[in-house]
Amino acid sequence: MPNVPGLRSPYARVGRIVYFGRMLDKIRLQASGRLPLEEYGANLGKGFDGRCCAFLGVNYDELKAHVLAGSVGDEQAIAWCHERGGTRTEEQCEVWNGFMMKRGWRDEIRALLERRISESKLEGRPIETMFDYIDFDEGRDPVAARAWEG
Numbered sequence: 001m002p003n004v005p006g007l008r009s010p011y012a013r014v015g016r017i018v019y020f021g022r023m024l025d026k027i028r029l030q031a032s033g034r035l036p037l038e039e040y041g042a043n044l045g046k047g048f049d050g051r052c053c054a055f056l057g058v059n060y061d062e063l064k065a066h067v068l069a070g071s072v073g074d075e076q077a078i079a080w081c082h083e084r085g086g087t088r089t090e091e092q093c094e095v096w097n098g099f100m101m102k103r104g105w106r107d108e109i110r111a112l113l114e115r116r117i118s119e120s121k122l123e124g125r126p127i128e129t130m131f132d133y134i135d136f137d138e139g140r141d142p143v144a145a146r147a148w149e150g
Contacts, residue, residue, distance in 0.1 A: 001039045001120075003139040004029060010048070010131045011101065011147035015078045016093040018100050018131075020056075023049050024077055027064050048100070048130075055096050057085020101148050104130040 007025045014021040026044060029035035043049065045060040053060045058081050067077055082088075088096070104113035105128050116137075117127055126143045127133050135142040142148070 001036075001134075001137050004035060004040075006034065007138065009135050009138075009140055009142065009147055011135070011142060011150055013097075013150060014074045016088070016090070016097075017052075017055075017078075018097045019048055019052050020078060020081075021074055023052055024067060024074055027067050031068050048103075051100070055088070055092075056081040101131055102129055104128070104133065 006029055008021050010019045010022045012018070012021045014024070026035055026040060026049070030037070030040075030044060035041075045053075045064070049060055053063060062084075063077070063081065066072060066080055072080070104110055109130065113127070113130055113133055116133055117123060117125070120133075120137050122133070122136050125132075125136050127136055131147070132142050135147065140147075
């Protein structure tokens with residue numbers, strides 16, 4: 001996939017959780033016509049977006065409408081989610097972050113990860129998880145940056 005300016009790493013946190021900021025970026029970039037839909041369109045609101053919304057107890061389309069309704073910043077968006085779906089405990093956030101950061105490592109989507117690595121010609125890179133794959137595929141090096149420590 002191309003490097004899309006303004007699309008952050010899935011490792012980046014908003015508040016206490018990973019991935020949420022990336023989902024917000026995709027919402028905003030799609031609305032402005034700067035998200036390549038041929039690469040990203042099929043999974044908008046699904047996949048990791050869907051998992052993130054389920055974790056937060058919110059509907060993707062409602063979150064999208066809220067984010068696009070005005071100049072809603074990341075912290076305002078996460079606060080809206082907490083108001084709608086309830087605040088998550090530290091332990092829940094720790095489990096969420098650990099689960100998401102390890103997707104593709106010794107689990108049922110490993111074959112998908114390996115296929116994507118091959119399709120993107122990223123063999124030989126230290127890719128262990130889907131987050132690693134996304135970052136390498138978009139031109140970032142999460143291993144050198146130790147992105148999971150962020």
